[in-house]
Amino acid sequence: MKHRLDLRIGPVSFRIGSDWRSPLDALRRLYETYPEPDPVADFTVRLEAERVWRRWLRPSVAIRGDYVLPDAAPMALAHGLLAAEMGMNLQMALGQKRFLLLHAATVEKDGRALLMTGESGAGKSTLAALLGERGWRLMGDEFALLDLADGRLHPFPRAISLKNRAIALFDGVAPDRLGPLLADTPKGTIRHLRPGAEAIARMDEPAPPALILFPRYDPGFARAIRPVGAAEVFVRLTQASTNYVALGERGFAALAGLVAAIPARAIDYADTDMAAALVEELWDQ
């Protein structure tokens, strides 16, 4: 393709090709401080014009690659950075078979990992990002990679996609860590945040899980902590995984092992400070 950028995020390498320069320029800036890519990529992402003339005329970006979701809607070229990020997500969701992939945010402290999953779009990503600025190591805000052999979690510290009101929470970070403000995307206003230096420096360092949280956010919620039964944790994690069934018995063993060994709690919170305090409290128990 005309333009190309290779990226390595933790144990996964991507080759991203594009018909246009701008999405890759934005991506390059966002991932400037990441290490050298692997010479061979796990996955290829293609950002391409749906028809040849659509490269110039009302350009819209079709997200394709090694794995393709049929009928996925194309995006405006102005949102090309988001398209690239979604393209990488898509390859992971459809093609990743080396790890048990959980749609979850992960942070680490004292060598042990906290896994947060359950509620999509209710702030787990924001919460992980916030904890990442408050003494935790951000391992990933989107996908947790559970090692099938030893049960540890591998970091996948992609840029965090801050959505809507969450964006203002990070006004204080160094400006070079922020991507462009993307207004009117299918998910609202989005701004990408590069994880802190430690998250990137230690992206090859896995950690054993110690706690599973199912956060729920609603401005009207009263603070609450509830136990979650093992069977419910098991089923919810299978539904948070894009490849559980594909991994067969190894996925079953890894997930059953995780559920048997790690305590789980559901938490309700009304704002991110409340959530951060809840996390610290549960972590110390």
Add this chain to the structure above:
Amino acid sequence: MRDARVLARLLADPSRAGAVEDWTGLLSIARAESLLGSLAWRLKGIRLPDKVAQILEVARRDSETVRTQALWEAEMARRALAPLGVPVILLKGSAYVAAGLAAGVGRSIGDLDILVPRDSLDRVQAALLAAGWEWVKEDAYDDLYYRRWMHELPPLIHKERDRMIDVHHTILPLTARPTPDAAAMIADSARLGNGLGVLSPPDMIVHSAAHLFADGDLAGGLRNLWDIDRLLREFAEADAGFWPKLEERASRHGLLAAVHRAGRLAHDLYGTPVPEIWRVRDSADSLFKARLLARDGWGRATRPALRFAFYVRSHWLRMPPLMLARHLWTKARR
């Protein structure tokens, strides 16, 4: 990478692995052509860059899941159809893995394809619907069209397992010019231990070649041709008299030309050891070959005009009103 040639060469001769320059491109092509699992098993034990070895190790494991699921789907169809007492013949990928053939090793398998006697179609359909399969498209319940013109029932999908089944009563659309003898195929099929069957070796080749050259638009053709390479090698090795049997059988089904073309192209792309007398020059082969290899190092489909021509051809092959047009088109090309 200009086309998929590097992939074909590597499948044919794994010792070329050391000469591969663009592994990322090669892996994208292999994924796009549904050949990653086959490649992974083919390169097992070969010295490879670490990352490539890791990706292929994962692909081998994944192919085990694919195999399990394919065999399970066949078993569930067997359970649903067992009370009918009709022969149920597995076709394509499911047949290769069920029969333990080399063509099944690492093969991607999506739908379950079975062949049943035409006069049992109503009962087979009723048994499948009773066992949890449902029509993929309610409005495509233009059963009559399928019954009159097609070689299969409209596709069914299992409501719990989300897996599709194609129930064939012969191997080509009824409108196609060759009219294979499905009853003979069923009569000569081999029984597996569990009550299911697979086609005899010659018929398996005939079906694969028919599917590739007398029916579709060659999408996924590189994989189908790889099946043919594996099958031909295995059958010819096991039976010294295989080639004449194959020719006799292909003639009987009216598909000798398709089988010959499959043999020539398999020999060309994968080095399949076909008989000397098959290796004649055919002016159209180069077009077929170019179509089979039309994939670039980003995994993108290339040569849109050629692809479109083969797409049009697939309709010409199937549709009665266009039979004449097909004839004229062939003439005009000479």
Add this chain to the structure above:
Amino acid sequence: MTMGDDVNEPGSEGFAPTRRVVLALGAAAASTVVTIRPALASTAGSVLNCEIPIPEPRSAGQYIDAAGNLVAPGTPGSFPPLGRPLKGEEVKKLLAGGPSPAGVDSQAAQAYANYIRRLQAGMSGFTCYASLQMPR
């Protein structure tokens, strides 16, 4: 994901003989087997074949407001549950701003669309929605 309500504690007796305990066989209508289904796999095959109930069965009877939230029946500005699940194809058209599904007025259709957009993992219909959408 439905589980019979009237099942007893099975303990570990299924696979290792222990003391003699009471085993209830359950009512004929109960359900004792739930199969884990792929969350985002096999999207290609099922994308046009999946369905989304509105609302999901465990919230049966609740109304849907314009933003897609579940509200008490009869809440002003809300819409009654749809009597039938929406098919993947209808959902796709709906979310893409296409015509309303047959028999649904356009305001109700928008509320249903918003409800679908709020579906979360574990809820009935989520897999279908996920298969129609990108992750994130």
Add this chain to the structure above:
Amino acid sequence: MAGPAYIADPPDAVRAVELDGLTALFHRPSGMTHILAAPAPQILAALAAKAGDAEAILARIGERFEIEAEDPAAAIAARLAELEAAGLVRRA
């Protein structure tokens, strides 16, 4: 009340984990995971590699459990239908 005879896969075809009162079962022939509530695991154990009709199943389970049901035959038939649909038992 005999009805058809069923059989389940041998014990080594499955891998089971207890999860607070429920059983997570990995079924190797299908690669599928099922969450089972009582009495499904007990029926599977009673049929593992040995066929039996509803009567035989009740007798086998009765050796270890006090069976409680309004209509045992109907309940067992309902359970067997579920297990058969999931592919965990088949007609012998």
